[in-house]
Amino acid sequence: MENIFDIWPTTADLASDLGVPYTTAASWRARGNIPAKHDLDLIAAAAARGREVKLETLAAMRRAQAGAA
Numbered sequence: 001m002e003n004i005f006d007i008w009p010t011t012a013d014l015a016s017d018l019g020v021p022y023t024t025a026a027s028w029r030a031r032g033n034i035p036a037k038h039d040l041d042l043i044a045a046a047a048a049r050g051r052e053v054k055l056e057t058l059a060a061m062r063r064a065q066a067g068a069a
Helices: 011-018 022-031 036-048 055-068
Strands: none
Touching: 011 022, 011 036, 036 055
16 A cells, blocks of 8 residues: 655645644654545545545555554
8 A cells, every 4th residue: 555645745835735834744654644634635635646546545544554554
């Protein structure tokens, strides 16, 4: 499964697309996790970059992370 962060070339691009401060996006990248409350915005931002992300994909990624913890 593709790393969701690979959709955005830089952390600044991710922050800009999701309308959050750079430090917030940098924290997400460091943790390897974007909070679920941003899922719909994340899907829309990825689509604007020509990439498809589905809720099911995000849920599977979270389940895998929870299992690894």
